[in-house]
Amino acid sequence: MPEFRLRDYTGRTFGNQQLRxxxxxxxxLETKCRAxxxxxxxxxxxxxxxxPPDERGSVVAVAISTHxxxxxxxxxRAFLRAHRVLGRMHYLLGTEAELRPVWRxxxxxxxxxxxxxxxxxxxxxxxxxxxxxxxxxxxRVDLTAENLAHDARAALR
Numbered sequence: 001m002p003e004f005r006l007r008d009y010t011g012r013t014f015g016n017q018q019l020r021x022x023x024x025x026x027x028x029l030e031t032k033c034r035a036x037x038x039x040x041x042x043x044x045x046x047x048x049x050x051x052p053p054d055e056r057g058s059v060v061a062v063a064i065s066t067h068x069x070x071x072x073x074x075x076x077r078a079f080l081r082a083h084r085v086l087g088r089m090h091y092l093l094g095t096e097a098e099l100r101p102v103w104r105x106x107x108x109x110x111x112x113x114x115x116x117x118x119x120x121x122x123x124x125x126x127x128x129x130x131x132x133x134x135x136x137x138x139x140r141v142d143l144t145a146e147n148l149a150h151d152a153r154a155a156l157r
Contacts, residue, residue, distance in 0.1 A: 002105030009076035023155035036122035041083035046145030
């Protein structure tokens with residue numbers, strides 16, 4: 001997993017050090033997106049609810065903003081609440097200068113660069129406890145709560 005260190009929507013600094021020893025689900029979201037982002041957030045939340053509590057505590061869901069001008073603390077909180085992942089997903093934000101190296105490291109097209117809030121890289125990447133990539137799931141292709149829960153379990157082994 002590429003190294004990163006950003007602030008979450010609550011203002012706390014968050015990065016790879018907080019993820020060590022845990023399976024990680026990483027996605028890139030835009031709070032004004034009405035296409036893939038609601039699906040991504042919903043499937044992540046559903047997948048986490050499918051995991052038993054002992055496994056759920058070892059899996060971390062991380063969303064990284066693809067549009068720093070649209071993603072504010074208030075819009076992020078409303079988005080997470082609307083999609084039932086408030087308190088279950090770390091939504092990270094930053095300035096364009098802070099986010100751009102993270103987008104490059106993950107090979108992500110941002111909504112800022114596409115010029116369309118609904119057009120950006122949209123997948124969930126699963127990393128194991130050592131930060132090794134396990135799988136990538138895509139909405140409307142292979143991203144289901146069941147598939148994501150399966151891959152999260154595999155990342156825990």
